[in-house]
Amino acid sequence: MPSIITQAPVRNQAFYMDFATFQAEDELFMAPTNYLKANSAAFNQLLDLQLGADPTAGQSDENPIVLDGVSKVDFERFLGVAVAANYQGEPPVALGIPYWLSVLKLANLWGFNDLRRKAIGAISSGELSIMERLSYGRLLKVEKWVAQGYTELVDRREMMTEAEVGQIGWNAMLKICKLREEFYSLKQSASGPQASTVHSPVTSASAVRQAFAVELEEIRAVAHALMVPVAGNSGDSDLGSEPDART
Structure with missing residues (x-):
């Protein structure tokens, strides 16, 4: 009887998620990292530095990846939009300007161009004073x-x-x-x-x-x-400017 050759299973692209534990201030977050690693060279560098020093970093609450200088509020808000961008497309609820400012701050820090554009668009559609x-x-x-x-x-x-x-x-x-x-x-x-002759x-x-x-x-x-693109991901050719930046 001929032997049956089985093919090794492959990982589903949408629902095979890597997770890591992060610490922002005094709070721990366990978050999926697929989207984060695929869309930010700076975030990859952050992970490489910590994992290079300790390969077990991020694998437990006792040994989280520490995000120095990142507030827990900003990181929670950022993750809310980043996770939605990867798995839902859009955040499930309407978010206010303070929420999007947190997202924009960390999108700048780690070079997430798509989240930067999304945050700028959301904030621009809200009410900001001149100052x-x-x-x-x-x-x-x-x-x-x-x-x-x-x-x-x-x-x-x-x-x-x-x-x-x-x-x-x-x-x-x-x-x-x-x-x-x-x-x-x-x-x-x-x-x-002379109004009829004045034109500027x-x-x-x-x-x-x-x-x-x-x-x-x-x-x-x-x-x-x-905005530094991830190697192998060309992203947007106009990395530094938001939509209709000159309007």
Whole structure:
């Protein structure tokens, strides 16, 4: 009777998960690592460093992979979206801006370009004040938020407060005041007797991009540097910029 040749079983791509135990501050997390390792070169490097020093790291509560400098709140929120991205497509519930800010912070830290884009889109669709847009945009390297914040300061009628000047800096304040004067003069000319001959294709948004070109380029360059593709995964060719970054 001929012998039966059996083929070795293969692992199901969707439901064969690797898990590891992580520690953020004083809290332990057991999380699937398939998506994390497949989408972040920086996260792979973090794992390699700890596993190189101790091959049993992450295999128990007594020997977790320690995430230095990562808050437990940020990591919990990040995992909520990362796990959904791998197994559900989208988070099962609507999440607020603070939640997405945590996701964006760690997406930047570990170079998760898809989660960065998702977080920026979710936050952009919410309500941010002018100064929140500028503050978060500078801190988390989102070029379009910074450009939008400066443009809103140019367009609004109210003068900047002392606190706002302290936050954006005197150099930025002087540029905004100069742009306000220029656009006020254009508006006055447009409403005067020579209005029919006055035409300027320059908008406040385009003027802001020109006046703050150096700062915006620096933010764009840092954002690009944060997003390092995993070897063998080309990802997105425009790694450092979010959708419609210049609108």
